[in-house]
Amino acid sequence: MRLPPLPADQWDEQVQRALSGLLPRDRQNPEGAGNALATLVRHPDLTKAYLSLGVHLLFRSTLPARVRELAILRVAHRRGCAYEWAHHVEMAGESGVSAADIAAARGGIPTDEFDRVIFDATDELDTTSNLSDSSWAALGAHLDERQCMDLVFTVGGYGMLAMAFNTFGVEVEQTER
Known part of the structure; x- marks a missing residue:
C-alpha cells in the first residue's frame, strides 16, 4: 500500500468540505468511508472534483x-x-x-x-x-x-x-x- 487511508484524527474541515453535499452523511467520516474514499481524501480538492463525476456515473447516469x-x-x-x-x-x-x-x-x-x-x-x-x-x-x-x-x-x-x-x-x- 503506497497511500494508506487517511487516519481518523486527520479528517479536518477541508476533508469535510470536499465530501459535503456529494455523499450521504454516513460516508462522510473515516468509519463509513471505506478504504478508497479514505485514501482519496488525502487530496481533498482532487477528491471533490472526481466525486462530482463519480456521483453522476454511479447515481445519476x-x-x-x-x-x-x-x-x-x-x-x-x-x-x-x-x-x-x-x-x-x-x-x-x-x-x-x-x-x-x-x-x-x-x-x-x-x-x-x-x-x-x-x-x-x-x-x-x-x-x-x-x-x-x-x-x-x-x-x-x-x-x-x-x-x-x-x-x-x-x-x-x-x-x-x-x-x-x-x-x-x-x-x-x-x-x-
Whole structure:
C-alpha cells in the first residue's frame, strides 16, 4: 500500500468540505468511508472534483444499472483492480446481474447479445480510447445518445479510478474478503 487511508484524527474541515453535499452523511467520516474514499481524501480538492463525476456515473447516469455495472466490472477485470471488482460485484448483484453474467465480465461468454455489445465496446474503448463506427452503431441500436455518452464516460472514469486504486495500493476492506 503506497497511500494508506487517511487516519481518523486527520479528517479536518477541508476533508469535510470536499465530501459535503456529494455523499450521504454516513460516508462522510473515516468509519463509513471505506478504504478508497479514505485514501482519496488525502487530496481533498482532487477528491471533490472526481466525486462530482463519480456521483453522476454511479447515481445519476442515464444508463440502466445493469449496463453500468457490466461495463464497470469489465473495466475492473481488464485493469486488474481488485477493489473496484469487489465493490461492483456486490452492486451488480443488487442490480439484477446474474452470477453467470458477472463471470462473463471476466472473459466468459455472455448469454445476451447486448451484453456482448457492452463488453466489446468497453474493450475497444479501453484499448483504443475510441469506438469504431460499427461499435457506435451497435450501441445505438440499444442505447440513446445520452446513454452512449454515459457509457463512454463510465468506461473512462472507472478506468482512471482503477489506475489510481492500483497505483495507490487501495486494499479491499477486510469485511468484504
